[in-house]
Amino acid sequence: MINISNIHKTYITGNNKLHVLKGIDLKVEAGEMISVMGASGSGKSTLLNILGILDNHDHGEYLLSGIKIEHLNERKAAQLRNKYLGFVFQSFNLVSFKNAAENVALPLYYQNVKRKKRNLIAMEYLDRMGLKEWAHHLPNELSGGQKQRVAIARALIGKPKVILADEPTGALDSVTSQEVMDILTDINKNENITMLIVTHELDIARRTQKTIRITDGLITEIVKN
């Protein structure tokens, strides 16, 4: 599903050059659920951005579901994100003036799905997350766990092949964190969606099949859980 080899990324700010990724090789099979761990500044978020086509790599090769990701214009990148990828963020990143259902339906808007159909599907996904009664509430009326479940529903609605989660439990207490992980594990098992979770919590990482440790821009350890 994901196949990257020798990925390099350097950030240039003024006169400073920051070599963040120094040749990453990684292969993720379809249906795998893996976690990425590393100290802050190790390059794990950068890796996730490149995998999410939110950022370009400088060198190396990236194949997503067999498609070579290279020199894409923004339009093409947006379409690939919409079709193949779902995102879950630490800070949820819900649109504040849209209610839960509208937030969930947003990816379908960019797939040109008709409004009525879109809202119907969104309700379905919210129902699966146990949030049907909260569909018409704004994000600031929801708890952290509820917000993250809305975000997961939004990531799922586009029927992605890969879900990329950046510290999905970072802003949640331990009980809620475990609930969110239950949901992600379920989705991985039942829908066979490939999942890549960046985390710094060991007990979260242990719930995935494989844990990759990144140190200083290189993969230093791959552990099977």
Added chain:
Amino acid sequence: MFSLDRWQEIYLTIRKNKLRTFLTGFAVAWGIFMLIILLGSGNGLENGVKEQFKGGAMNGIWISSGVTSVQYKGLKTGREIKFTDQDYKLIKNSIKGYDHISARLFLGSVLVSYKNEYGTFFVSPSHPDYGYIKEVQILQGRFLNQIDIRECRKVATIGEKVKSQLFKGRDTVALEKYINIKGVPFKIIGIFRDFGRDDNEQKRIYIPITTAQKVFYTSNVINQISFTTGDASPAEADAMLRKAKLTLSRSHTFSPDDPRAIDIMNKSEDVKRFNALFAGIRMFIWIIGIGTIIAGIVGVSNIMMISVKERTKEIGIRKALGATPGSIIGLIMQEAILITGFAGYVGLVLGVGLLELITKNMPPSDFFRNPEANFAIAVGATILLIIAGAFAGFFPAIKAAAIRPIEALREE
């Protein structure tokens, strides 16, 4: 691009920032409002002045005799110039391209009576062509004709105010009736209306010039010669006037440069001057109006810039979820066009409404009447608004499209 969903998205953002959107829109509405009011006032001013030109052909030239003010060929100043039938014939033969030509005698205010009704009116002996030069409208009967001139008939074409004053409405048929002018009976052959604003122009009685010369013992004297220049160009009309001046100066021995020897009223010259003046005023108004609108547009653009800044995160989310740069640009520009378009339209309607109110309730004065914003102005303003809106939205939209999702979604 114009899907209902897009409008819904825009509606949501506008609803979230009601006051800000209102204030921005107000600037645009004010700009258009001022433009409409200014243009309407310009038109009112123009209509008012044009009204002053009514009652007389736009291409008419009137030459009256005066008193010399320049020494010429040994003759001293202060000499009174007196036109005669001879001058009328000379001018008629010397200038080429005129349409209508007439001589006129000034009798001034004259006592006129019908049965027991009396009144003083301006009796104006002239040739039949004067009806065309003055552009009177015949309501009943006819104006003077050549036979009246040749046979020195005692006939009169009277103004409608003369009729209403002498006949007091009790006798509606005035044609074929006889009125007394200085004790001489004249048969009424026509009633006319003059569009001139001066009351004297309505209270006028035209009689054949030849008749007047005979019965009022003025022999061959005339006071004024007037003609229209047909469809001559301004330069050709000028040449005609010069020729007429030269002819008169030769026959009466006065300097052709003497400004007082003869008195010239050249309507086409006045009209031309005023047209140039109003073209200038109109251009001035457009410049000021567009300046005001630009201030409004800069406001919209500014607010959209801030809005984009505030919505950086939201736009980042949208892009992560699959929004293309094109769809982001469309979203921002459409919002700007909507705000400018709607606010501008409100300004347009208010402006036109106020002009209507003024037109209805304000009596037309000498220099201001019927201020109007015509259809062309409204269409022009609408097109201007849409272009302005697109312009206002363009730079913020480009900025929004350039937002990088990773930066937008980075932890605060």
